[in-house]
Amino acid sequence: MAYISAASTISHQPTFKNAGFSALLEVLGESSALINPEYKEYIDAGLLRRMSKILRMSVACAKECIQQAEIEQPGAIIVGTGLGCLLDTEKFLNNSITIEGLLPPTSFIQSTHNTMGGQISLSIGNHGYNMTHTQNTLSFEHALQDAMLLLAEGEENILVGAADEHIEFLSEVAHRLHVYQEKQLTSGASFFVVSNEKTSGSLAKISDAQSWGLVSNVEDATAKFLKDNNVDLKALDLILYAGNLSEFAEIDTEKCIDYTDFSGIYPTASSFALHYAVDSIAQNKPIRNVLIYNALIKNNLGLMLVQSLEA
Numbered sequence: 001m002a003y004i005s006a007a008s009t010i011s012h013q014p015t016f017k018n019a020g021f022s023a024l025l026e027v028l029g030e031s032s033a034l035i036n037p038e039y040k041e042y043i044d045a046g047l048l049r050r051m052s053k054i055l056r057m058s059v060a061c062a063k064e065c066i067q068q069a070e071i072e073q074p075g076a077i078i079v080g081t082g083l084g085c086l087l088d089t090e091k092f093l094n095n096s097i098t099i100e101g102l103l104p105p106t107s108f109i110q111s112t113h114n115t116m117g118g119q120i121s122l123s124i125g126n127h128g129y130n131m132t133h134t135q136n137t138l139s140f141e142h143a144l145q146d147a148m149l150l151l152a153e154g155e156e157n158i159l160v161g162a163a164d165e166h167i168e169f170l171s172e173v174a175h176r177l178h179v180y181q182e183k184q185l186t187s188g189a190s191f192f193v194v195s196n197e198k199t200s201g202s203l204a205k206i207s208d209a210q211s212w213g214l215v216s217n218v219e220d221a222t223a224k225f226l227k228d229n230n231v232d233l234k235a236l237d238l239i240l241y242a243g244n245l246s247e248f249a250e251i252d253t254e255k256c257i258d259y260t261d262f263s264g265i266y267p268t269a270s271s272f273a274l275h276y277a278v279d280s281i282a283q284n285k286p287i288r289n290v291l292i293y294n295a296l297i298k299n300n301l302g303l304m305l306v307q308s309l310e311a
Contacts (some may be wrong), residue, residue, distance in 0.1 A: 002148050002206040003309075005157075005195040008061040009275045010037065012186055013262055016065065022279040023263045028184050032264070042064050043123070048104065051119070054165040057189035058116040059123050062159055066124065066213065069193040074159035076129035076150055077117050080143035082267020084113035086167045088125035118161055125249035130156075137294065140271040141211035148209060151196040160266035161191030174228040186264025190271035192278075198309060204281045206274075207305040215301040224294070225303045237287045238280060240273040243295025260296070270294040270302055277306040 011030045013025050039048055042060040051059070058079070066074065075167035091107035109115070114132035121130050129150065133142040140162035147160040156186040165187040174181060194206070208229050215221055226233055233251065240259045243252060263272040270292060277290040288311040 002144075002151055002194040002196070003198050003202040004192050004194055004204050004206065004278055005201045006065040007190070007203065007275045007278050008064040008068065009188065009190040009272055010046060010061055011188040011190075011262075011272055012056045012159075012264055014063075015272075015275065019279065021285050022276055027261045028186070030184070032184060032186075034187050041105075043259050047123075049121065050163070052085055052110065053187060054081075054085050054087065054189070055116060055119050057165075057187070058161070058163045059119055059160060059162075060190070061189045061191040062120045063124065063235050064161060065161075065191045065193050069157065069219070071157050071193065073124065073126050074128065074193065075155040076131075076147070076158045077120055077126060077145050078129075078131050078133070078143045078150075078158060078160045079114070079117040079131045080135075080139035080141075080160075080162035080268050080271070081113055081116065082134065082139045082164050084134065084164075085115050086165055086170070088115070090167060090169060091264050108200075114148040116233050117132060120159070135211075135213070137267050137270075138211040138302050139279050140268040141209055141272075141294065141304070144187050144206070144209045144274075144304070145211065147194055148206070151194065152194070156157070156197075157195050159191060159193055161187035161189065162271035163187075164266040164268050165278065166266065169239065181265060181272075183260050184267040186266055186269075188263055188266055188272050190268075192274065202309055204278045204296055205307050205309060205311075207307050209300040209302075209304045212300070214299050218295060218301050221301055222303060225305070226291075229305050231289055231305065236289050236291050238290045239293060240277055241288065241295070242269065242273070242295040243293070243298065245293070251281060259292075265296070268295075270304070274304060274306065277304075281306065281308045
């Protein structure tokens with residue numbers, strides 16, 4: 001069990017510092033672009049110039065979350081990312097091809113997957129547990145499970161989130177491999193402050209989060225997940241999904257929303273779905289039980305049960 005006291009997202013939707021955004025979402029089109037906040041409010045101008053898109057998004061979301069939660073320091077910082085800092089990786093690889101002799105170290109240092117967690121830690125002066133999880137489309141679910149294990153051990157106010165960035169090279173690779181996406185490849189970052197106790201500032205609760213790689217039967221896995229949490233499939237008020245839901249004949253399709261229509265495609269888009277669920281619960285009292293069903297990759301399954309505080 002984890003209580004969410006703050007949530008922040010930078011995406012192609014008006015999500016940042018905008019409670020009620022779940023009612024304003026529009027299906028992404030070819031002209032949709034990342035909606036950037038005023039980063040100078042969160043990051044020193046000198047540092048900002050040297051930060052790639054994914055680092056800017058992560059640090060800004062993290063700091064905004066901490067402000068929302070009204071805490072001085074989180075007890076831990078946990079990040080999930082599927083592809084990591086692609087822009088800096090691309091810069092480093094290009095430098096290695098075009099520059100003779102010693103290479104500038106900055107792009108190499110900032111190309112590692114754990115750079116986001118490190119930058120957040122440095123920007124707020126945090127010396128606690130700092131971990132990055134990278135398990136493709138289940139990276140955020142693993143980060144969240146890590147956070148919930150720490151909460152069970154007594155840790156408080158954990159900052160957990162995820163981020164991935166799109167660079168043009170990804171679209172070029174997809175084209176050369178004849179992989180045609182029906183939906184736009186995008187960037188996004190979502191961060192949350194979670195705790196093991198309900199407070200006056202709590203927004204919703206994550207009752208459970210699980211993930212499976214190479215899952216053989218998604219219907220059985222989902223049914224067991226719901227049964228373990230004493231929730232009937234018909235009792236779900238909203239299902240946010242990515243992937244294929246055709247296995248579930250009992251599902252009322254009016255309750256089902258493909259969150260990638262609004263987030264676009266990136267490995268940790270399920271973190272966007274979590275913020276979407278939290279905002280939907282906060283804005284709509286009838287919504288009490290939300291299932292986030294992440295089958296973005298066919299054989300990977302991530303499930304999150306998000307509930308209102310009264311559920």
